[in-house]
Amino acid sequence: MADLLTKLAYQTMQQGKGLLGLVHKEASTRLMTLVAPEGSPKTEPVSPGLFRQIKASMDQLQDLDWEEAERGLYPASLLFDAPWLDWAARYPLVWLDTPRTWNRRRERNVKDLPDDVDLQAYPEYYLQNFHHQSDGYLSDTSASLYDLQVEILFNGNADPMRRRVLGPLVQGLRAFADRPASQLRVLDVATGTGRTLRQIRGALPQAQLVGLDLSHAYLRQANRWLSQLPGELPQLVQGNGESMPFADASMQGISCVFLLHELPAEARQNVLNDCFRLLEPGGVLVLADSVQLADSPQFELVMDNFRKAFHEPYYPDYIRDDIDQRLKQAGFEAISGASHFMSRVWQARKPR
Ligand SMILES: C[S@@+](CC[C@H](N)C(=O)[O-])C[C@H]1O[C@@H](n2cnc3c(N)ncnc32)[C@H](O)[C@@H]1O
Structure with missing residues (x-):
């Protein structure tokens, strides 16, 4: 009975989040069409048939999320984990920031970054306003709005998609079952504000966790979110995923969520190569990112609309990229993938 009620509460919460996301996006697009029509995204309408397919895949994702919690892969409390009051307080700031986003979109200004940023400290491809985000990834304001903006973008399904890395990670770490869990090191590459690390x-409450990201501001936000809950505070390290400041074979598990589509092809390969270097033989890599054309051709229009509505310069290349081949090229074996709603998850192992 308690389980049934918890499931109902989860489904109701997801439906509520979904509705809020849809209403927010619709309102913001209509407003922009009125206020700044020359800049508004020229996206294609979603047909009722496609809408049903999207809804069905979203329901499947949420069913799987519930099932995996029920099977004990992660605590059911994670399904409800969000800084609700904080998000409610920040929501008006998302609207206040919106005209800046519109301006940049209208002016096609994708390099509107804070003046105090040391441009030499970052790769060229990073210095942009991804998603037309104010300040790119380079300010505390951007970091404080990011989670909420992503929840809105995915109609409340960002965390259920992030949680898809947990099963493969937990299963992959069984290769080291002869060691105490406290001796396992797991790295989250491009950890951003730490939502995946929280999951x-x-x-894996006993594992040693490490999060790496290029953005100091996002790491500061991750530190705040991660400090709020009991449990070990993960180590947070600033660095480039292409060449990470850790020793060879020093990790047993690595995750990387929503990074690959924001990298040019060469950097994408460099990140996978460096993950291979960092893993101990037998270690597991789990990637989660956008679906691609090869695995989800039915969502081509959604992918195309995403590219039109947001500044995502490497997305068209990413959705055509062969990630399995890249993983093989890096040296991985036992590569497999699965799609969940708008995300694709890969798992791969470093040979023993
Ligand atoms: C779309 S966000 C994803 C963040 C987080 N994984 C999540 O699930 O929300 C992309 C993140 O990748 C980081 N990033 C981009 N390029 C990077 C690189 N070369 N090395 C490390 N982090 C990078 C950005 O700073 C940002 O935090």
Whole structure:
């Protein structure tokens, strides 16, 4: 009975989040069409048939999320984990920031970054306003709005998609079952504000966790979110995923969520190569990112609309990229993938 009620509460919460996301996006697009029509995204309408397919895949994702919690892969409390009051307080700031986003979109200004940023400290491809985000990834304001903006973008399904890395990670780490869990090191590459690390800490409470990101501001935000809950505070390290400041074979598990589509092809390969270097033989890499044309051709229009509505310069290349081949090229074996709603998850192992 308690389980049934918890499931109902989860489904109701997801439906509520979905509705809020849809209403927010619709309102913001209509407003922009009125206020700044020359800049508004020229996206294609979603047909009722496609809408049903999207809804069905979203329901499947949420069913799987519930099932995996029920099977004990992670605590059911994770399904409800969000800084609700904080998000409610920040929501008006998302609207206040919106005209800046519109201006940049209208002016096609994708390099509108804070003046105090040391441009030499970052790769060229990073210095942009991804998603037309104010300040790119380079300010505390951007970091404080990011999670909420992503929740809105995915109609409340960002965390259920991030949680898809947990099963493969937990299963992959069984290769080291002869060691105490406290001796396992798991790295989250491009950890951003730490949402994935929060989920991993729920599933692997004893493992040593490390998060790496290029953005100091996002790491500061991750530190704040991660400090709010009990449990070990993960180590947060600033660095480039292409060449990470850790020793060879020093990790047993690595995750990387929503990074690959924001990298040019060469950097994408460099990140996978460096993950291979960092893993101990037998270690597991789990990637989660956008679906691609090869695995989800039915969502081509959604991918195309995403590219039109947001500044995502490497997305068209990413959705055509062969990630399995890149993983093989890096040296991985036992590569497999699965799609969940708008995300594709790969798992791969470093040979023993
Ligand atoms: C779309 S966000 C994803 C963040 C987080 N994984 C999540 O699930 O929300 C992309 C993140 O990748 C980081 N990033 C981009 N290029 C990077 C690189 N070369 N090395 C490390 N981090 C990078 C950005 O700073 C940002 O935090």
